[in-house]
Amino acid sequence: MHTDVQSFAVAHLLRRPAPCEAGGFVLGFDPATTSPYVNYATPLPGAEPTDRDVADLIAAFRERGLKPRLEFAPDAAPAVEPALRRAGFRTEAVHEYLVCTPATLTLPGSGPGAAGPVEVAAPVTDEDYTAIDVALSEAFGGEWAPSPQGAARLRRTEEGGGAVRFVRAPGGGCAGGAICSAPAEGTAELAGVGTLPAHRGRGIAAAVASALAGTLFGRGARSVWLEYSGEGSRRVYERVGFRPGGTRLYLSLDD
Structure with a gap:
């Protein structure tokens, strides 16, 4: 299920008013707000970013005056977290998610x-x-x-x-x-x-x-x-x- 959720995250950010892609990441920007909860990035499933890719990701946020920030399902792209850690990214939170299907809905x-x-x-x-x-x-x-x-x-x-x-x-x-x-x-x-x-x-x-x-x-x-x-x-x-x-x-x- 984590791959579906991560694929969804990519598609969802591409709906932002000003999305862009950099080094295996999709960055979802909305010029109407500087909120980090609206303006953030997520990796493509299976992405294996280099340090240069992460530097480009950071630069895309900095040039817009925004805090570099990501949300993703780590199991869908195992190589991403180590690359971000090397660049100094820190954990904000780890959240469990729940899933409902037509068969379980009550x-x-x-x-x-x-x-x-x-x-x-x-x-x-x-x-x-x-x-x-x-x-x-x-x-x-x-x-x-x-x-x-x-x-x-x-x-x-x-x-x-x-x-x-x-x-x-x-x-x-x-x-x-x-x-x-x-x-x-x-x-x-x-x-x-x-x-x-x-x-x-x-x-x-x-x-x-x-x-x-x-x-x-x-x-x-x-x-x-x-x-x-x-x-x-x-x-x-x-x-x-x-x-x-x-x-x-x-x-x-x-x-």
């Missing part, structure tokens, strides 16, 4: 204290996209600031073959939501699952994850994968059909 039950099934919606208006962007920013502790550009990226995801789903707060706005990319290489990435603190414990994360996976399976994806942030979230995703798939490595180079 519908979630109601969360503890919920009055009934959680209703998941697709955004329609600009206000919907703005509310989701604002809510996810808060749910992730302000790791990024909500912005018109962020709301526009959510709309592009929905209109580009991916999906954005959310649960409305009782008084309006967004209580929680998530994003799933358009399929590539038969799989799609589900990301940014977040719920506002006041609405946690209602089963929102499970409902949104299940709805997104089902939507992408309906569009032909053979699997949907995601990374989880802790054992609590892992249990949530396992309840709706996600199973262990492998690991992904995050490396970056300090100034």
Whole structure:
């Protein structure tokens, strides 16, 4: 499965507004933001980069004023990590990912204290996209600031073959939501699952994850994968059909 996930990572970065390739790497750049979580690179499966290739990779980031950063499944390109380590790249994180297929997908039950099934919606208006962007920013502790550009990226995801789903707060706005990319290489990435603190414990994360996976399976994806942030979230995703798939490595180079 790691090869499918890595092939997906390559195809996903090639969708960025300004992608480029250097020495067996694909670099996905978006001029609208300097965020390292948007602007990063990944190797082609089986890549065996030389030190010169890595130097060219670093130069491509530096000339844009960006931090050199990569995300990849190391088992799909075993020669990449040693080459990056020689250049001084350090580990940001190692994340396990989970995979869901049509055969394992299940519908979630109601969360503890919920009055009934959680209703998941697709955004329609600009206000919907703005509310989701604002809510996810808060749910992730302000790791990024909500912005018109962020709301526009959510709309592009929905209109580009991916999906954005959310649960409305009782008084309006967004209580929680998530994003799933358009399929590539038969799989799609589900990301940014977040719920506002006041609405946690209602089963929102499970409902949104299940709805997104089902939507992408309906569009032909053979699997949907995601990374989880802790054992609590892992249990949530396992309840709706996600199973262990492998690991992904995050490396970056300090100034």
